[in-house]
Amino acid sequence: MQWNLLQCQSSSDIQANLRFIETQLKQLPRHDNEPQLVVLPECSLLFGGHEAEQLQHAGTDDDNPLADALATMAKQYQLYLIAGTMPFKAAKNKVFSRCYAFDDNGHTLGHYDKMHLFDVDVADGTKTYRESDTFAAGEQLTVIDTPFGKIGLAICYDLRFADLFRALRLMGADIIVLPSAFTKVTGQAHWQVLLQARAIENQCFILGANQWGAHNQGRRETFGHSMIVDPWGTVLAQKPQQTGWVQVRPDMRQLQKIRQNMPVLRHNRFNAPSVTS
Known part of the structure; x- marks a missing residue:
């Protein structure tokens, strides 16, 4: 089996973003009949621009063209797809x-709504980020069964909240995927060390698919460095800059060996985390 992260430089042009993703899927280096897992970054279809565009393109249970387009690609190219993120209508x-997860027939395995919203001040060109002005916070954790193992879903800023990752491990996660659009400033400071910490603490593979570069005439700049980290904290593969693929053929036996030799889940004396309102 093969795991693949697609590093993107997405814009507010949905059709251009879809064309880029499909072009990359056509060129995906793969062996015939080898199971494929593909992870897209946060905001892979719609990044930047006016926040009203998020509302304009938000899907519903009955009408969700963005999800449908990526589900169709998962089926056409015969791969399991963690479809980055896209807007979905909420209240108010x-x-x-x-984030949707699709199987290789384009069926939805599950979804996750980002729980932690990025309301922070950063020393970059944007300076102030207030996701809560546009987005509602999710309430439910998600772990899905796949041929690759049990996959937990998290998104970008979630990476800073260790309790979420511990909760996913307690739900059975072997792999935790993290579609992201980490800023260049915060990425340089914390991206790799946080990915490695979450992998080591929870003895899981962590798959961080990030945006890269300048977006929408330079108003946003993201860090790149999409990477796959193993349960020992080793970076198996990464792409510091530019767009394209990060690929690994993992050894899942390593996961079981690490957990058996150092059973931190059993040794932990603290109560399991729970979601607050």
């Missing part, structure tokens, strides 16, 4: 930042 004129 807001949207969820939703």
Whole structure:
């Protein structure tokens, strides 16, 4: 089996973003009949621009063209797809930042709505980020069964909240995927060390698919460095810059050996985390 992260430089042009993703899927280096897992970054179809665009393109259970387009690609190219994030209608004129997981027939295995919203000040060109002005926070954790193992879903800023990752491990996660659009400033400071910490603490593979470069005439700049980290904290593969693929053929036996030799889940004396309102 093969795991693949697609590092993107997405814009507010949905059709251009879809064309880029499909072009990359056509060129995906793969062996015939080898199971494929593909992870897209946060906001892979719609990044930047006016926040009203998020509402304009937000899906519903009955009408979700963005999800449908990526589900079709998963089926056409015969791969399991963690479809980055896309807007989904919520109450009070807001949207969820939703990550879908599709199987190789284009069926939905599950979804996750981003729980932690990026309301922070950063020393970059944007300076102030207030996701809560547009987005609603999710309430449910998600772990899905796949041929690759049990996959937990998290998104970008979630990476800073260790309790979420511990909760996913307690739900059975072997792999935790993290579609992201980490800023260049915060990425340089914390991206790799946080990915490695979450992998080591929970003895899981962590798959961080990030945006890269300048977006929408330079108003946003993201860090790149999409990477796959193993349960020992080793970076198996990464792509510091530019767009394209990060690929690994993992050894799942390593996961079981590490957990058996150092059973931190059993040794932990603290109560299991729970979601607050």
